[in-house]
Amino acid sequence: xxxxxxxxxxxxxxxxxxxxxxxxxxxxxxxxxxxxxxxxxxxxxxxxxxxxxxxxxxxxxxxxxxxxxxxxxxxxxxxxxxxxxxxxxxxxxxxxxxxxxxxxxxxxxxxxxxxxxxxxxxxxxxxxxxxxxxxxxxxxxxxxxxxxxxxxxxxxxxxxxxxxxxxxxxxxxxxxxxxxxxxxxxxxxxxxxxxxxxxxxxxxxxxxxxxxxxxxxxxxxxxxxxxxxxxxxxxxxxxxxxxxxxxxxxxxxxxxxxxxxxxxxxxxxxxxxxxxxxxxxxxxxxxxxxxxxxxxxxxxxxxxxxxxxxxxxxxxxxxxxx
Numbered sequence: 001x002x003x004x005x006x007x008x009x010x011x012x013x014x015x016x017x018x019x020x021x022x023x024x025x026x027x028x029x030x031x032x033x034x035x036x037x038x039x040x041x042x043x044x045x046x047x048x049x050x051x052x053x054x055x056x057x058x059x060x061x062x063x064x065x066x067x068x069x070x071x072x073x074x075x076x077x078x079x080x081x082x083x084x085x086x087x088x089x090x091x092x093x094x095x096x097x098x099x100x101x102x103x104x105x106x107x108x109x110x111x112x113x114x115x116x117x118x119x120x121x122x123x124x125x126x127x128x129x130x131x132x133x134x135x136x137x138x139x140x141x142x143x144x145x146x147x148x149x150x151x152x153x154x155x156x157x158x159x160x161x162x163x164x165x166x167x168x169x170x171x172x173x174x175x176x177x178x179x180x181x182x183x184x185x186x187x188x189x190x191x192x193x194x195x196x197x198x199x200x201x202x203x204x205x206x207x208x209x210x211x212x213x214x215x216x217x218x219x220x221x222x223x224x225x226x227x228x229x230x231x232x233x234x235x236x237x238x239x240x241x242x243x244x245x246x247x248x249x250x251x252x253x254x255x256x257x258x259x260x261x262x263x264x265x266x267x268x269x270x271x272x273x274x275x276x277x278x279x280x281x282x283x284x285x286x287x288x289x290x291x292x293x294x295x296x297x298x299x300x301x302x303x304x305x306x307x308x309x310x311x312x313x314x315x316x317x318x319x320x321x322x
Contacts, residue, residue, distance in 0.1 A: 003033035006104055006160070007087030011077030012095040013041040016050045018208075021129075023054050023061065025098045031105035037062045037084055038095075039077035075172035075180050082171055090161045092181075097157050098129065098206040106204055107160040116165040116196045117188075119158050120204040127210030137201045144189040145248055148236050156181045157205045176232075178225035183232050190239050221266040230259055230271060234278040241282065253279075 008026060012019055019038070026036050038051050040063065054061040064084065070076040078092055089108065093099070107118045124133040135153045138146060146152040169188070176183050233255045240248035256275055263272035 003031065004088040004108065005086060006031070006034040006089045006091060006108065007081075007085035007163070008034055008036045008104075009078055009081035009085060009090065009092050010036065010038045010095050011041060011074040011081070012038055012043065012047055012051075013074070014043045014045045014047065015095040016043070016045040016047040018096045019047060020050055020054075022093070022095055022097060022099075023051070025100075025103075026061075027054075027058065028101050029099060029104050030102050031108060034104060035060050035062065035085070035087060037064065037081045039064050039066055039081045039084075041066050041072060041074060041077050071174050073174065073177075075174050075176060078172045078180075079174075082166070085163070088163055090163050090166060091157070091159070093157050094208075096208045096210070098125075098208070099157075100204050100206070103157075103204040104160075106200060106202060110198050110200055111160075111162070112198075114195055115198055116162050116192070118160045118198050118200065119154055120160075120200045120202055121153075122155065122157065122203050122205040122207050125206045125208055127208060129206060129208065132206070134203055135207070137199050139199045139201050141199065143192060143194075143197060144186070144239075145243075145245060147189055148186060148240075148248060149251055154181075154185060155207055157207065159185070176228045178222075178228045179232055180228075183228070183235070186232065186236055186239075221262065221268075223266075223268050223271060226259060226262065226268065226271055227274065230256065230275055230278070233259065234275075234282065237279075238282050 010019075010022065023036065023038075026034070038061070040047060040051075042065070048063070051061070051063045055063050062084070064080070066072070066077050066080060070080060081092075082090065089111075091104070091107075103120075107120055110118045119137065121135045121137045124135060125131060135155075137152055137154070141152060143152070147154055172180050172184055233252050237249065237252035237256065240252055256279060260272055260275045263269075263275065
């Protein structure tokens with residue numbers, strides 16, 4: 001039985017103390033026809049030395065520096081790794097996570113002719129790879145809706161893509177500073193037919209959560225991260241209108257209102273204006289007759305109260321007209 005080549009793409013930055021465990025888990029795969037492309041975002045520790053050892057001992061490993069003409073960040077590294085890849089299948093992976101031994105084999109075996117992507121579950125673990133908590137997935141799902149509502153906990157390592165499905169699409173957005181997989185997956189899952197993907201509710205990787213991750217820092221207010229959240233929610237609100245899905249509309253609208261108040265609490269006028277501009281643009285197209293004016297804080301609050309009331313009143317009407 002032939003084994004198609006799988007390209008594993010791993011961006012890294014100053015993870016010399018962790019990436020060895022990740023690469024060891026790649027070496028331990030029962031499925032052996034893979035290439036592992038590590039793209040360094042400019043590490044200042046001894047990451048180069050660590051990865052060089054793996055490349056010397058196994059030609060399936062590759063180590064590349066992010067080109068200097070590419071903007072700094074993991075997204076540019078992921079996209080560059082894709083450009084270098086030669087596999088029929090693509091799996092982005094993180095430099096602190098761990099593949100269980102049948103991570104690749106189980107997903108490759110699930111592919112059939114029309115399948116574009118296969119999604120597996122995993123375990124959340126702490127920084128010492130302890131305290132495993134299983135991630136359960138819904139096998140019979142409305143993929144886009146359940147993902148946006150976070151009923152489906154699909155993470156960066158979860159998805160094995162057929163490369164041909166990705167080749168005509170924009171990949172990771174460079175401007176996204178947080179939630180890069182959320183933006184990409186929302187865009188790729190939108191209107192994806194049910195027979196185009198398969199979900200394996202079987203944990204096949206360990207997803208490390210520790211104090212250095214962006215997720216763990218999310219309780220603090222960081223403007224560039226909030227801007228990414230706003231962008232994602234605005235895009236998904238627009239998609240929700242196109243789907244005429246009341247639950248999705250309300251969910252994304254509510255998220256944006258909450259984000260707006262976080263902006264105000266933290267004196268982030270730039271992002272609060274960004275939200276109001278985005279809402280005005282989307283709702284104006286839907287003839288909501290909402291006229292947002294960018295004025296002082298008190299005016300913001302009044303306008304948001306009025307728009308929230310109009311939203312709730314509108315959604316009580318089950319005969320949605322778009």
